[in-house]
Amino acid sequence: MEKNYYLELIQSTFSTLLLDAIQYFPENSKKVHYESSGLLFGVESGEQMECDYVFPVGSVEKRTSSSILTNPKVDQALKSSRQLFSTSTFIGTYHSHPYEEYFPDWCCPSNADVLYSLNNKFPYEVIIAMTRNSMEDKPLTIEFYEGEGYEYIHNSKREGNSAPDLKKLGYKTAYLIGEFQKYKFEIRAFQFTGKSLIDIDLESSEAELLSLLQQEEIHLNEIDQKDISRLRKMEYNLRTKQANEKSESNLQYHLSKLKVNS
Template sequence: MENTNYFELINNTFSTLILDAIQYFPENVNKVHFESSGLLFGINNGLQTECDYIFPVGSVEKRTKSSILTNKKVDNALKASRKLFSTSTFVGTYHSHPYNEYFSDWCCPSNSDVLYALQNKYPYEVIIAITRNNQKSQELNIEYFEGDGLEFTYNKNEPGNSFPSKTNLGYKTTYIMGEFQSYKFEIRAYKFTGDSLIDVDLESSEAELLSLLNNESIKLDGIDEKHTASLRKMEFNLRTTQSNRKSNLDYHIAKLKNIK
C-alpha cells in the first residue's frame, strides 16, 4: 500500500500548535493538567491538505471509556467560522498529549481519540505530544523523522486512555520532532477514513523556515519589523516549486544577515 496523502502546516500554524500546547503545560507547574485543543482551517485538495490557520479553543473537558465531552467553544467556533471564513475551510481539529516524560508512541491516537474521530467525522486530527525535558532553556531545534504508517481502530474492550487496535499499512510516513525552551515535542497528522485514523505525511514550510534560520545563525528576536516581509517571502518559497526558489532564499538570507 502506498501513502499518497500529506498534511502541511503553513504560515504560523506550526508555531501556534507549539505555543498553545506550552500554555497548558507551564514550566512552573509540577503536574500535567490540561490538553490544548483547537480547530484547523485551510484547503483540502483530496490527497494534499494545506492548513493555513489555527484557532485555539481551550482544553478537552472530559474523557470516559465510551464518550468524550469536548469544550463547547469548539462547536460554537466551528458554526461561526462557516459564516465568516471565505479563503479557508474547516479541515479538522488538533489537541496535545502532555506527559511527564517521553516514551515511544506518545504521539499516537488514544482509544478515546479514535472514538472522538468516529463521533465527529472531521477530516484530519493533528496531535502534538509534549513534555518538559528537564534541561536548561534552549533554542528551537526541529527534525523530520520517518516511521511506519499505521491505522488506528477503536477497541470497545479497552479504556479510553489505552492504545486502540493498530494495523501496519506497509508504508512510511514523516513526522516532526523538536525541542524548544525546556520542552520536547512531537507532531503527527492523521486522516479519518470513516472507520479509523491513519498516519499521513506531515510537512511544514514554517518549520523548514525556522530550521533554515537556525542553520544560518539568524535569530528571530534580532529581526526588526520592516524585515518581516522577507520571512514571509521565504516561507512562501519553501512551499513552492518555482525555478528561482533557491536564488530567492539566498537573497533573503543575505539580506537578514546584513541587519545592523
C-alpha cells in the same frame, strides 16, 4: 493501503500549535490533566492539504476512561467560522498529549481519540505530544523524522486511554520532533478514513524556515522590523519550491539579505 495526502502546516500554524500546547501544559500532570485543543482550517492544494490557520479553543473539556468530551467552544467556533471564513475551510481539529516523560508512541492516537474521530468524522487530526524535560530554557530545535505508518482502529473492549488496534500501512510517514524552552515535543498528522485514523505525512514550511534560520545562526529577535516581510516571502518560497523553479533562487536571495542585515 496506498499512500495518500499529506498535511502541511504553513504560515504561523506550527508556532501556534506549539505555543498553545505549552500554554496548557499542567504544572503538576499527576494532579491536573490539561490538553490544548482547537480547530484547523486550510485548503486543498494538489496532493496536499495546506493548513493555513489554527484557532485555539481552550483545554479539552473532559477525558474519561472511555471517551473525550469536547470543549463546548468547539461547536460554537465551528458554526461561527462557517459564516466568516472565505479563504479557508474547516479541515479538522488538534489536541495535545501532555506527559511526565517521553515514551515511544506518545504521539499516537489513543483508543478514545479514534472514537472521537468516529463520532465527529472530521477529516484530519493533529496531535502534539509534549513533556517538560529541562530546568532551563533552550532555543528551538526541529528535526524531521520518518517512521512506520499505521492504521488506528477503535477497540470497544479497551478503555479510552489504552492503545487502539494497529495495522501496518506498508509505508513510512513523516513527522516533527523538537525542543523549545523547557519542553520536548512531537507533532503528527492523521487522516480519518471513515472507519479509522491513519498516519499521514506532516510537513511545515514554517518549521523548515525556523530550522533554516537556526542553521544559518540568524536569530529572530535580532531581525530588523523592515526584514520581517522577507520571512513571509521565504516561508512562501519553501512551500512552493517544488512547483516553482524560481522559489529556490528567491529563497537564497532573501536569506543573503538577512545575513547582511543581521
